[in-house]
Amino acid sequence: MKPLILIDGSGWLFRAYHALPPLTNSRGEPTGAVFGMHNMLRKLLKDYAPERICVVFDPAGKTFRDTLYADYKANRTQTPEDLAAQYPAILELIDALGLPCVTVDGVEADDVIGTLAQAAAARGEDVLIVTSDKDMAQLVDGRIALLDTMKNQRLDAKGVVEKFGVPPERIVDYLALMGDSSDNIPGIPGVGPKTAAKWLAEYGSLDAIIAHAADIKGKVGDNLRAHLDRLPLARTLATIRRDVALPLTLDDLRPRPPDTARLAALFRRLEFTRLLGELADDAPAVPARTAAAAAPSGSPPTQPIVVLDDAGLEALAEALDAAELISFDTETDSLDAHRARLVGLAFAVASGRGWYVPVGHDALGAPPQLACSRVLERLRPILENPRKPKLAQHAKYDLNVLARHGVNVRGLAHDTMLQSYVLDAAANRHDLDTLARKYLNHTTISFEDVTGTGRHQLRFNQVPIDKAAAYAAEDADITLRLHQVLYPRICAEPALRRVYETIEMPLVPVLAQMERTGVKVDVPLLRTISQELAQRMDELQAQCFAEAGGEFNLGSPKQLGAILFERLKLPVLGKTPKGEPSTSEDVLAELAAHHPLPRLILDWRALQKLRSTYAEQLPQAVNPHTGRIHTSYGQAVAATGRLSSSDPNLQNIPVRTAEGRRIRQAFVAEPGQALLSIDYSQIELRLMAHFSGDARLQQAFRDGLDIHQATAAEVFGLPIAAVPAERRRAAKAINFGLIYGMSAFGLARQLGITRAEAQDYIDRFFSRYPGVRSFMEATRAAAHERGYVETLFGRRLYLKDIHSRNPGLRQYAERTAINAPLQGTAADLIKLAMIDVARFLEQNAPEVRMIMQVHDELVFEGPLPRLSALAPEIAQRMCRISPLAVPLVADWGLGPDWDASHTPIGHASSAA
Structure with a gap:
């Protein structure tokens, strides 16, 4: 008889999720974990053709171990939202493949697997447990073995001894001594795998080690004696139960023939075109076909x-x-x-x-x-x-x-x-x-x-x-x-x-x-910045502890949730897919109005991201042959036509925060050279004026007015010279918010006003700029009629959800329809500018190099005198790349580093 195969579905799911880059279908739905899970199942079915099989998942909510120990798994991060969103499709996939699947409330997958494996072994049957979890090694015996499919590694009792230094029956003792950081099980400080295996080899068991604790010398012996009280609980938490009451029997684990119609429907929905093509009508696993x-x-x-x-x-x-x-x-x-x-x-x-x-x-x-x-x-x-x-x-x-x-x-x-x-x-x-x-x-x-x-x-x-x-x-x-x-x-x-x-x-x-060409970075400066950020993070952490009334792990959503919603009694504004109170950035931003802690957490997270993504990673990205960083520009990524940047991503470095500007200071010119930054000014608002044909909006740009100040004057009925800062800020939020389809609710949250006040602001805006409303309405209507929108140059963006019965998807498609022509035209303009400027430099100034494109900005490197002389010409070429109903304007600056070059010292306009 072939072995019973028991799959640790939760562990496999995370491995499938992390094994592939993020994948989405055309509707933006995440699909990578489903794709990875399918491929892993397909290979397993092909290699083993099991007669009995079961996929076992952990349940949502708490288990008996949480009752025993409140901090069990407390340091685990929240399941990524894009992974949680794929769980229903994964269950559908498993069922359509005809594979038995089980989740038992209050019981972890390990215990379900342990119970099934023990029952099969007792009947004289062989069992293969598909997992990479070391805890499962305690189940191995003459009938039960572990299989790690990703490493193609099979672990029997002899393999357990070779890998861990202890036999399967001592794995629980081994885990209790070390503890388990992933499950937050406390062990003996200073005891790692070698010490645990050494003690067990010398004394034979955990009980014997406890009995001889006085004989163990050194600091680690002191730690053992000081923490002996931990061991009974740690052993209980690490022990996999083999006596769980289950809703099925071994005879229920025979796979059914796959439902190919359901699989085909699932693959179509997820847009797994290749899998759909490979789907065979009579096989549970689909072998790869030759060309x-x-x-x-x-x-x-x-x-x-x-x-x-x-x-x-x-x-x-x-x-x-x-x-x-x-x-x-x-x-x-x-x-x-x-x-x-x-x-x-x-x-x-x-x-x-x-x-x-x-x-x-x-x-x-x-x-x-x-x-x-x-x-x-x-x-x-x-x-x-x-x-x-x-x-x-x-x-x-x-x-x-x-x-x-x-x-x-x-x-x-x-x-x-x-x-x-x-x-x-x-x-x-x-x-x-x-x-x-x-x-x-x-x-x-x-x-x-x-x-x-x-x-x-x-x-x-x-x-x-x-x-x-x-x-x-x-x-x-x-x-x-x-x-x-x-x-x-x-x-x-x-x-x-x-x-x-x-x-x-x-x-x-x-x-x-x-x-x-790449770009040079100052590696010593980045190390200094990393230390500065770490110091600032420590300061924020201390403030967080003070506001929270005690220490906690700032990176743990579970611990943070306990502080915010249980200790501080803040309102629950959102929930995770598992029903837990959410601590996402949007939620924390709203909670910041109720208590100082959420804002401190947001600031700490922002610094953590800057430090890990840039201060720590950029030095590692320096090419040893050139001494420079060479990003990759994605030309076929963003649906709107915008370029993306990866390995490393240079487009997400904040420009409005002091810490973000500090990172930009590390992007430097070669010795004896300088950087030139040229940035289109408010290009999407100018394009809104062009597309909408609104007379007031166009005139404001032709007159060279501060557009946010001009909007504030129009909306609030003020002389333009008398517009206060807070009104200009509100107008700026309205200007950019409407481009991105912001609702009255979103505007109210951003400005800290009531929804009625926000709606009043929007109504006033449209009454003063009726052309903008007409443009939006006409664009929505055209999108519904044609199924796509176009940029000024004819680039198309198809809107697959414009006729969706789901109101949320349909409304999102309508917002996209309004924004895409603006973003897409801005992308086309800067691409055309890059082509034109590159030809100009090749013919007239080969010593000047275009080195970066970030959103609406181009960055150049070259000798300072040459850059100073060429800056007005390059900026003017960018502004005259295509005629619009309003002037295109570009600001430029020079400096030894990227941040310094962001200080404008000149500007060009197509109106000149």
């Missing part, structure tokens, strides 16, 4: 040609020379283009065939390959020929890899990732595998298919050349096939073609050059 099997009728599998000698290289070069369009791809040993080593090159010029040129496969047994320098020198005239059109998927990465190897690719004409993005920016993913399934009904060979996964995953240079060639040649071929499908669709829409050909494609080499 050949996945190819639709009339779409042949890719035939790879491996180039290993000069004759093959010459034949490839001749084919590329004769081609009208070259699809190319690089294979490397790293995702970081600025550190990656080239392992191979792939090309395609006609559907169904692709070349692979290995240059860096160095695993044992790899055949001789052409030298990388030889290959690049032969192909350089083709790759650097601007008159030879080229195509790639996410070309920016390949451009940077080849540039690092001395080849400056020119003639880039197409990028299938950007073609997909321009056609539907709101689509969830634009990667090659997704696009192949979506547009070609083709399942590609995945990266993991050739490298494996987990701890034993190969680097690409270790992959056998035949497997690498099949994967890489297919990528180049599929990219070409996708282009043949996607580009005609773009050409059929003149506005989309204009966005693609005049904005997105010309921007690729500009962004690639910016990424390669």
